[in-house]
Amino acid sequence: MMSPSRARCGRRWLRGRRSRCWSCTSSSGESPRPCPLPAARGLPPRGGTSTTEAHPPSWVVPTLPHSPAGRDQYDGGAPAVVGGAHPPPLSASLERGDPHRPAERLPTTGSAEPPPTTQSTTRTASELPRIPAYPAAERAVRALAEAVKYAQWRRDAAEPGKVHEYEDIDESGAAAMIDGLLARGDGDPRGMSLAADEARELLGRYGIHVRPALPASGPDEGARAAERLGYPVALKTTAPHLRHRPDLGGVRLDLTDEEQLRRAYAELTEALGKPEELRPVVQAMAPRGVDTVVRAVIDPAAGAVLSFGLAGAASELLGDTAHRLIPVTDRDAQSVVRSIRTAPVLFGWRGAAPVDTAALEELLQRVSRLVDDHPEVAAVSLEPVVVATQGVSVLGASVRLAPPPARSDLGPRTLPAY
Structure with missing residues (x-):
């Protein structure tokens, strides 16, 4: 880095303990010469006039020895001069506050005591502030989102919902029916599956x-079932390999008269097989809506669990299903409906009409009450459950009963709110 004196003179420099301008110093190094600097540099002309020692010119640059020890012993001398003026001793320049050499940076002989130094307080690792560090901003945002979810879980646990009591529930009648069905069974520990009517x-x-x-073993029986239920009706198969598979053509919808019913029955048996294999049934049409699935099962580790999702590929292929422990409160029912990724379909996605989620939440709580009141109910599956703009329609149901498992802990197996 160029020194201030060299920047002012711009001439060739000598090496040594004191920097001097070649043209400003004689060959013997004793008598100074006028420095021929151009006026454009803002310096005095050749043979510049002397100034008083009280106010040395700004172009006077004192030079110091290179070693710190030499600086302490230095008490003035003949520094390099630009413009022919000799500066005062260095001690006077330091006391006055030379603009080129601040006094606080240059120690002098007999100077004041050095400022006291403060000792740094050593803290242990446990006392240091803990600041999380992440290698990428995405991970920091993900961690913040998890912290927000945890805080929401804490707030929900502090104010839990309530389990509704419905007046139309016949708990004693259901208990008597379950006892009778289990007594009629063969004692299989895996339980028994109930018939559709049961x-x-x-x-x-x-x-x-x-x-x-209603079963339709033939076209005539199907026509009588449709007359009993009322048109329009749906004709569908109940064979295990065709259940819940509308893509295979096992369902015919919106049959408004007997002629359409007989034609659909003939097409169904011709394409898929005999009526004994298909087990066709006739069912009244339900209002249009969103097909969902509701299940409840006794898990050996978690206990009774309620599951909800959209019917079809969303839950079967993508696994978009939400779960809650039984008994389900009103707040649990609201959260389980809104926690699946395909929940926007229920709330008017792409301009569609929102469905009746309040009726869906009530259905979830009723299923929860059934499994919670009767531990013999090992599994319940409602599929499909059509959620329309007004109300819900359960089109298919299956129930499995089994002797209640032995449990030493009672109540729901939920995580505590710390």
């Missing part, structure tokens, strides 16, 4: 109404 009756005691489906 499952519909048991669910009806808890206010869960399943639309009846």
Whole structure:
């Protein structure tokens, strides 16, 4: 880096303990010469006039020895001069505050005591502030989102919801029916699956109404079933390999008269097989809506669990299903409906009409009450559950009963709110 004196003179420099301008110093190094600097540099002309020692010119640059020891012993002398003026001794320049050499940076002989130094306080690792560090901003945002979710969980746990008491629930009648069905069984520890009529009756005691489906072993029987239920009707198969598979053509919808019903029956049996294999049924049409699935099962580790999702590929292929422990409160029912990724379909996605989520939440709580009141109910599956703009329609249901498992802990197996 160029020194201030060299920047002012711009001439060739000598090496040594004191920097001098070649043209400003004689060959013997004793008598100074006028420095021929151009006036454009803002310096005095050749042979510049002397100034008083009280106010030395700004172009006077004192030079110091290189070693700190030499600086302490230095008491003035003949520094390099630009313009022919000799500066005062260095001690006077330091006391006055030379603009080129601040006094606080240059120690002098007999100077004041050095300023006291403060000792740094050593703190242990536990006393140091803990600041989380992340290698990328994305991870920091993800950690912040998890902290927000945890705080929301803490708030929800501090103010839990309540389990509704429905007046139309027949708990004693359902208990008597379950005991009778288990007594009639063969004692299999895995339990027994109820028939369609038995499952519909048991669910009806808890206010869960399943639309009846009448068997149609032939076209004539299907026509009589449609007359009994009322048009329009749907014709669908109940074979295990075709259940809930509308893509295979096992369902015919919106049949408004007997002629359409007979034509659909002939096409169904011709494409998929004999009526004995298909087990076709006739069911009254439900209002248009969103198809969902509601399940409840007894898990060996978690206990009774309620599951919800959209019917079809969303839950079966993508696994978009939400779960809550039983008994489900009103707040749990609201959160489970809104926690699936496809929840916008229920709330008017792409301009569609929002469906009746309040009726859906009530259905979830009724299923929860059934499983919570009767530990013999090992599994419940409602599929599909059509959620329309007004109300819900349960089109299919299956129930499995089993002897209640032995449990030493009672109540829901929920995480505590610390």
